[in-house]
Amino acid sequence: GENVEQHPSTLSVQEGDSAVIKCTYSDSASNYFPWYKQELGKRPQLIIDIRSNVGEKKDQRIAVTLNKTAKHFSLHITETQPEDSAVYFCAASRGSSNTGKLIFGQGTTLQVKP
Amino acid sequence: DAGITQSPRYKITETGRQVTLMCHQTWSHSYMFWYRQDLGHGLRLIYYSAAADITDKGEVPDGYVVSRSKTENFPLTLESATRSQTSVYFCASKREDSGNTIYFGEGSWLTVV
Numbered sequence: 287g288e289n290v291e292q293h294p295s296t297l298s299v300q301e302g303d304s305a306v307i308k309c310t311y312s313d314s315a316s317n318y319f320p321w322y323k324q325e326l327g328k329r330p331q332l333i334i335d336i337r338s339n340v341g342e343k344k345d346q347r348i349a350v351t352l353n354k355t356a357k358h359f360s361l362h363i364t365e366t367q368p369e370d371s372a373v374y375f376c377a378a379s380r381g382s383s384n385t386g387k388l389i390f391g392q393g394t395t396l397q398v399k400p
Numbered sequence: 401d402a403g404i405t406q407s408p409r410y411k412i413t414e415t416g417r418q419v420t421l422m423c424h425q426t427w428s429h430s431y432m433f434w435y436r437q438d439l440g441h442g443l444r445l446i447y448y449s450a451a452a453d454i455t456d457k458g459e460v461p462d463g464y465v466v467s468r469s470k471t472e473n474f475p476l477t478l479e480s481a482t483r484s485q486t487s488v489y490f491c492a493s494k495r496e497d498s499g500n501t502i503y504f505g506e507g508s509w510l511t512v513v
Contacts, residue, residue, distance in 0.1 A: 287459075292442070318500040329490065329504040330443070337499075375442055379500045385450065386431045386494040386502045387458070390442035 288313040290378050292391025299366050300399050307394045309376035310358040318379035319352060319359045320388070325372045333374075334361070366398045403427045406491050406505040413512055419478045421508045423491030430496040432474040433458075434466065436487040437507075443490065449474055481512045 292309045299305050311319075317338040322330035336343045336350045336359065343350050347366075352359040363370055373395050377388040404425040413419050423432065430451050435443040435458075445458030447466040455466050463485060465477045478485055491505040 290442075320501065322504075329506050332501065332503070335501065377443075384499045385448070386433060386492075386500050387445060387448060388443075388500065388502065390435075390444070392440055392442045 288316075288378075288380065288389055290376060290389045290391040292376050292394055294394060295392065296395045296397070298397045298399065301366060301368060303366055305363045305366055305370070305396055305398075307361045307374055307376070307396070308358060309360070309378075309391050310356075311378040311389070312357070313378060313381060313389070314357065315381040316378040316389075317382045318388075319350070320377050321348075321350060321361050322375045322377065323372045324375065324393075330375060363396075366396075368398050368400050371396055371398045404491060404493055404503060404505040406489075406508045408508060409506065410509045411511070413481050413510070415482060415512055416480050419481050419510065421476045421478075421489055421491075421510070423474045423476070423505060425472055425474075425491075425493045425505075427493065427495070428471060429493035430471070431494045431502075432468065433492040433494075433502060434464070434474070434476045435490045435492060435504075436460065437490060438487050446476065446489075478510075481510075483512050486510060486512045 320335035324330040349362045376391040380387040407422045433448045434446040449455045449468040489508045492502040494502045
């Protein structure tokens with residue numbers, strides 16, 4: 287079946303460094319790629335998303351890039367802060383319809399050390 | 401954020417018992433979803449609903465039943481709970497016109513002993 291692979295599973299960086307999380311997807315019809323941040327014991331919260339007609343999107347310290355040909359997309363966090371520590375999930379839409387059905391990656395635990 | 405609420409937030413039940421997790425949203429969103437979250441698997445779709453009285457299976461529907469008699473409610477029932485159904489369950493919803501952007505409830509932690 288369709289799937290999303292996410293790497294690395296854990297990532298530890300020093301405060302102020304950059305962090306990059308990568309995902310690959312298998313469904314060539316996917317056209318929507320959100321990233322969620324989940325703090326311990328909390329719900330996943332949408333932090334940024336990108337659609338397949340865009341190659342890059344930026345929002346302050348976070349950015350997402352998409353390579354449709356290679357079927358991979360990445361989350362970039364610059365100038366990391368301790369409050370960025372959380373689990374990050376990538377996801378891809380199932381096909382191109384707007385049903386809201388998403389396939390999630392396995393998650394990356396990001397630790398930002400002060 | 402209070403627009404989508406789940407209950408109970410925490411539940412311990414025994415193997416074989418029936419359990420119902422409730423999800424209520426005040427946004428009048430058309431679509432509602434149930435995901436389960438397990439370590440190493442991310443979030444996996446159990447069931448979803450495009451509107452009242454319309455439901456369909458997701459990736460992992462076995463052992464679960466859903467209904468949607470009203471737009472605002474989407475209960476998930478485990479008919480005979482098993483230990484493998486110990487998980488965190490998240491309800492989510494989206495507007496008809498919001499593409500694929502979904503918003504999650506606070507989660508329900510379920511332990512089956």
